Amino acid sequence: MHPKTVKQNIQYGTAGFRTKASNLGYIMYRMGLLAVLRSRYKQGVIGVMITASHNPESDNGVKLIDPHGEMMEQSWEELATRIANVQDDELEAVIKEIVQEYNIDMSTRVNILIGKDTRPSSPSLSKSVVDGILALSGKPVDYGIVTTPQLHYFVKCRNTQNAYGVGTEEGYYTKLVTAFKKLRGDNYTNGNYTNRVLYDGANGVGARKIKYFQERLGESLKIELYNDAGIGTGKLNYLCGADYVKSQQSFPTGVPVEPNVRCVSVDGDADRIVYYYVDEDNKFHLLDGDRIATLIAGYLKELVLGTGIDLNLGLIQTAYANGASTDYITRQLQVPVACVSTGVKHLHHKALEYDVGVYFEANGHGTVIFSKNAKDKLNEAAKNNSLSEEQQKVANKLLALIDVINETVGDAISDMLLVETILHAKGWGVQQWEETYTDLPNKLLKVTVEDRNVISTKDAERQCTTPVGLQEEIDTLVKKYNKGRSFVRPSGTEDIVRVYAEAATQEETDKLAAEVATKVYELAGGIGTMPEIPA
Numbered sequence: 001m002h003p004k005t006v007k008q009n010i011q012y013g014t015a016g017f018r019t020k021a022s023n024l025g026y027i028m029y030r031m032g033l034l035a036v037l038r039s040r041y042k043q044g045v046i047g048v049m050i051t052a053s054h055n056p057e058s059d060n061g062v063k064l065i066d067p068h069g070e071m072m073e074q075s076w077e078e079l080a081t082r083i084a085n086v087q088d089d090e091l092e093a094v095i096k097e098i099v100q101e102y103n104i105d106m107s108t109r110v111n112i113l114i115g116k117d118t119r120p121s122s123p124s125l126s127k128s129v130v131d132g133i134l135a136l137s138g139k140p141v142d143y144g145i146v147t148t149p150q151l152h153y154f155v156k157c158r159n160t161q162n163a164y165g166v167g168t169e170e171g172y173y174t175k176l177v178t179a180f181k182k183l184r185g186d187n188y189t190n191g192n193y194t195n196r197v198l199y200d201g202a203n204g205v206g207a208r209k210i211k212y213f214q215e216r217l218g219e220s221l222k223i224e225l226y227n228d229a230g231i232g233t234g235k236l237n238y239l240c241g242a243d244y245v246k247s248q249q250s251f252p253t254g255v256p257v258e259p260n261v262r263c264v265s266v267d268g269d270a271d272r273i274v275y276y277y278v279d280e281d282n283k284f285h286l287l288d289g290d291r292i293a294t295l296i297a298g299y300l301k302e303l304v305l306g307t308g309i310d311l312n313l314g315l316i317q318t319a320y321a322n323g324a325s326t327d328y329i330t331r332q333l334q335v336p337v338a339c340v341s342t343g344v345k346h347l348h349h350k351a352l353e354y355d356v357g358v359y360f361e362a363n364g365h366g367t368v369i370f371s372k373n374a375k376d377k378l379n380e381a382a383k384n385n386s387l388s389e390e391q392q393k394v395a396n397k398l399l400a401l402i403d404v405i406n407e408t409v410g411d412a413i414s415d416m417l418l419v420e421t422i423l424h425a426k427g428w429g430v431q432q433w434e435e436t437y438t439d440l441p442n443k444l445l446k447v448t449v450e451d452r453n454v455i456s457t458k459d460a461e462r463q464c465t466t467p468v469g470l471q472e473e474i475d476t477l478v479k480k481y482n483k484g485r486s487f488v489r490p491s492g493t494e495d496i497v498r499v500y501a502e503a504a505t506q507e508e509t510d511k512l513a514a515e516v517a518t519k520v521y522e523l524a525g526g527i528g529t530m531p532e533i534p535a
């Protein structure tokens with residue numbers, strides 16, 4: 001039914017398979033098969049999300065969700081790759097091999113939850129996933145158009161028999177909004193904080209779903225929606241959305257420019273968010289994932305101290321984190337920081353080591369997870385009369401805050417509600433938030449090369465090991481600049497190499513980024529136009 005149409009092997013990337021939508025039919029069918037195997041192996045409900053998130057509208061992709069609601073365990077990525085790339089006439093044998101290797105009981109009936117974003121290609125790809133699930137006698141449960149984090153939430157709810165929350169869209173909105181309103185109380189403004197935010201929906205599913213929040217939040221948070229174009233208009237993520245705003249460091253199209261007003265952009269499947277504003281001089285200010293992480297970690301640390309409970313809190317970043325943010329977190333907030341490779345799967349995994357694990361990528365992808373120990377202790381503290389009234393109050397506040405958070409994965413809308421809650425509690429406007437530290441100027445560039453796999457990295461992607469000589473060139477360039485830092489890595493979602501640079505001034509940063517990009521072009525088989533170095 002779904003023959004293999006592409007000769008070249010496809011790679012499992014940062015967040016599953018992602019490529020031109022027209023090449024994905026057979027991959028989706030095969031991921032339907034894999035989801036059934038995984039579900040039987042784990043004896044739990046699995047999710048399949050059809051989305052290419054921040055990529056252009058013509059791309060699509062698939063993300064697999066494990067029973068706890070997190071991304072599929074990495075050890076199974078190799079199986080996904082094996083199934084995706086095998087020839088049609090060998091597919092059945094490979095499935096049998098895996099069933100044997102993992103001792104999978106094929107008699108159980110399993111539920112696979114399917115969600116999709118608003119891409120025009122998503123309905124037919126979803127049909128291919130359904131065919132794959134049915135071929136192995138699994139039961140597809142179609143949630144239709146939902147955000148990626150919603151599907152993660154539904155999977156977790158199903159696997160906890162709704163203990164985590166009610167596994168429906170209504171259940172999701174009710175959980176988040178009830179907790180948000182409880183924390184906000186009757187005073188919607190506080191000090192410099194105003195209850196108004198301009199929201200860029202990236203012309204995707206995040207625009208659709210925010211409407212349900214608008215209805216339920218009412219005056220408690222006035223969200224003005226922009227970039228809500230219909231399906232198939234070609235406008236998804238185009239000149240707007242979280243990835244555009246972060247990588248271009250500029251204001252998106254379609255959102256009115258009002259000085260000093262808080263704005264947010266989400267991406268194509270609403271799992272990332274960035275904040276920004278323009279000042280009176282029309283200067284653009286970005287508050288990205290690093291800023292969100294520091295705001296959250298600082299506030300949580302205050303609350304944890306306020307309860308008097310001993311909980312260990314840590315923050316997880318990637319090499320893209322601005323050096324100034326890491327400095328601020330370690331020195332000022334005194335919160336330990338770990339650095340891992342790009343991809344929420346890596347950050348989430350590391351965050352599980354803490355009682356309170358805050359993780360964020362600079363691109364706005366992140367959340368907070370609380371250990372069972374932390375939740376048990378907080379629940380005890382909230383009822384423990386030997387603690388002071390204030391300590392009990394703070395424990396209750398933290399418990400409500402946990403309900404605003406989608407712990408399964410980065411969730412743009414839940415993150416926004418969390419940031420708004422913290423700003424409200426502190427009485428901060430966006431400027432006070434920004435004043436906590438000064439970002440080092442930074443720049444992201446993309447270089448197209450013949451084969452991005454010629455670049456390999458180590459040390460959480462901060463050093464590149466091949467092509468030979470490239471790291472030495474980067475080291476030499478970095479040394480020329482005050483506070484210079486740069487690294488390169490192959491993207492796992494786009495067919496390009498990413499270059500990151502930061503330095504003391506924007507001018508130096510732009511130069512360093514372009515020089516490093518040129519070295520990548522020369523040593524890693526660049527194609528197309530050569531990067532230009534500013535004079």
Ligand code: G16
Pocket residue numbers: 014015052053054055267271272342343344345361363365490491492493494498
């Ligand atoms: C995905 C991952 C993120 C990652 C991003 C870019 O996000 O979930 O963790 O930061 O891709 O990855 P890369 O630099 O490898 O292209 P999304 O929002 O596109 O699904």
